[in-house]
Amino acid sequence: MTCGYCHPGAETVLWSGDRCRVILADEPGFDGWCRVIWNAHVRELSDLGDADRNHLMGVVAAVERTLIAQLRPVKMNIAALGTAAPHLHFHLIPRFDTDANFPDPVWTARRHTTSRLDQNAVAAQLRTTIREAIAS
Ligand SMILES: [Zn+2]
16 A cells, blocks of 8 residues: 555645655645654654654644744644554644634534635745744
């Protein structure tokens, strides 16, 4: 089976490093939904050594800080699921009272699929700020 994280189709990359990358997910109805994807095949967070795990969690925290600062969500949701694809990644989902499922979990039937913000503008905004946040 081809892994969609190793061989993505088109994806909107916001930041890319040697070990992981940050993408803006195509999730209609949810503005600013990002994924932090470990580049190599690793199944669980605890499979990473200390340095790699600290690097990954530092990137996750930098993306979270950036999303809060730039988009002002009501709450951040962070999840590591990926049960079908054993390829470690985190979802960082800014929640708004206008999003597709508010206040229910994001993985329930969507009430609408209308995004509030222009996704190209969000990508451009986040690309710069995430790079700065990870570097600091
Ligand atoms: Zn993979």
